[in-house]
Amino acid sequence: MDIEVLGALSVREHGISITPTAPKPRQVLALLALHADQVVQVSTLMDELWEDEPPRSARTTLQTYVLRLRELIGDALAEAGEERVTAKDVLVTLPGGYRLNTRGGFVDFREFERRAGAGYRAMDAEDFSGAARRLRDALALWTGPALADVQVGNRAELEVRRLEESRLCALDQRIDADLRLGRHRELLSELTVLVNRHQLHESLHGQFMLALHRSGRRGEALNVYQRLRATLVRELGLEPSSALSRLQRSILVAQPETLGVRGPEAAGRAVARAG
Template sequence: MDIQVLGSMSVRVGGHSVAPSAPKPRQVLALLALHPDQLVPVATLTEELWGHKPPRSARTTLQTYVLQLRDLIGEALAREGKGREGAKDILVTLPGGYRLETGGGSVDFRDFERRAAAGFRAMEAEDYQGATRKLREALALWSGEGALADIQAGSQITMEVERLEEARLFALDQRIEADLRLGRHRELVSELTFLVHRHRTHEGLHAQFMLALHRSGRRGEALRAYQRLHTALLGELGLEPSVPLQRLQRSIRTHSDSVETGGPAATGVRNVGQGPQVAAARVC
């Protein structure tokens, strides 16, 4: 079984899709796909589908959705010349819940996490060429408007999607940091222009934007970027920019030599208002 959730959902057995079209069974499959090879309790699935007020028929209805998914898996197995009864070994019933067995198939978010971790290790080793390459490979696994963009999400899927989106944005932040360390400030300006408009209160991205502009000889634009962030933070969150970001702004204003060395990670800038909306990462 091959699973993709970093965009529209795709769950395939032997190359054949087993994703249903009806919203509720799709939710069940999506939540199972977010926890491959793990038990997903009936209570968790019930909360995802109906919140804290499930109907009396919730358990029976959930069993119906599972049977529908097994039918789709059985059809995919039959196309591969295998027995339909094998569907029970892929979507497994266990005491208290269900488990989706991948059988060693690909899972895109696990691949993303593995590649991103390799990029983070390269950053720690100050191998910025290796870091930007590995992080670009990780981010390239994402597509569209975000994780499970085509799923009607309840509380459980929403929580998992937000976790994945935060991981995506952090990987993007580190990839841009690596590119800044490599002196690619002019190449980054266009991408960061888009990102700071998407994430109006994200201090890390604004620090990177200010540095890229300043190092490209666009000091006035860097200072205006700070002012826009200041206005957004104050208006939307009631906060002043952090002390490290204020220090960066003063350094740019006074042409301090410290602005020309290091990257935003060295400033200790906080990431305020980062949020789960990281569809902008597709521009990387």
Template sequence: MEVDVLGPLAVSQKSASIVPTASKPRTVLAMLAIRANRYVPLSSLMDELWVTEKPASAKTAMQSYILHLRKRIAATACRHPDGPLPAAKDVLVTLPGGYLLKATDDRVVLDTFELLAAAGHRAREQGDFQAASENFAKALGLCRGRVLADVQVGPHLRMEVERIEESRLNVLDRRIESDLRLGRHHELLSELRSIISRHPTHEGLCAHLMLALYRSGRRSEALDVYQRMRATLVSELGLEPSPALRRLQRSMLVSDNGLSELNVTWDVSTF
């Protein structure tokens, strides 16, 4: 079983998709997929499907959704040319009070993403910015779009989606920081402008763009990025930029030579 939630839901057995088209079974599968190889309580599945009031038939309906998913798993197993695959009940396992979706360990894309991200963070802490950049880039390369983009999410999935999206943004931030330390400021400019258009109030990314522009000999543009960030923060959130971002702006105003050093980055989250 192969499981990928880093984009539209993709769950397949030997390349044959088992993702249903109906909304509620798809949501059930998404819950099992995002926690692949881990126990998912029946109560959590029902809370995800019926946020306000559960119908009297909720438990029966859940059993029918599980049966529907098992039929899809069984259908792909029967069609496989290499012979029979594990029985559906051994893939979508019933446990006391809940279920578990068994997947091949190296085929759970979210797990691979998290392993690569962890390797990147370790390399960064050790000062190996080349390895950090490479691991972060590999992790980001697994992302196919918004997490569970084609699934109707409830409270549990929404929390998981927000957690993963925040982790992905953090990995992106750290990859860019690593690339800045490697002197890749020219190559980052176009990417950073595109990212900031989607995250206009992210001060860390703004600082990265300012630093990349400054090191590219474009100080006035770097200062203009600050002014636009400040205007957005004031108009949308009623906030001034953080002290760290203001210090970066002041350093650029006085042409601080230290900003040109590759070992200098400006991580606003640490201030």
């Protein structure tokens, strides 16, 4: 079974889609996919579907959704001529819950984590070219927002936020690697979009400032700082981090930092303020 959640939901058995069109069964499949090869408790699935207001028939209705998913899996297995595996082997009932077995299939978010991890290790080894390449490969797995076509409940929403944060961290590191390789002019258009999308993210703004200054656009770099400062004060009542303030001062005296704005304080506040 192959699973894709980094964009539209796609679950395929032997290359045949088993993704239902009805919203509620899609929610069930999405949550099982996010926890592939792990048991998802019945209570967790019910919370995902109905939050704090499950109907009296909630358990029966959930069983109906599971039955529908097994019908789709069974049809895919039959079409593929698979006789050794049944739908109940793929979507397994266990004490208190269900498990979706991938049986070694492709899971895009796990592949993303593997590729991104290789990129982070390359960054630590100061192999910036290798890091940029590996992180770019990891980010290429994303085709849109996670579970873009699923109406997620609060359980899946937590996983979606985690995945989106992982995506943003990988993007941040890939841009840092490109800056270290002197690709500042190539980054300008991408960073223009990113700082508008993530208006409280200090690290991206710092990278944009650095790229602008290295491209001979000092005044625009300082304007980026002022816009971010105004937004932080207005939205959060906070001043920019000391790391970003140092970068601004270095640009004012025409001494841009050569290694970007990475640092424990900047990184921590960037995660906390990601918009």
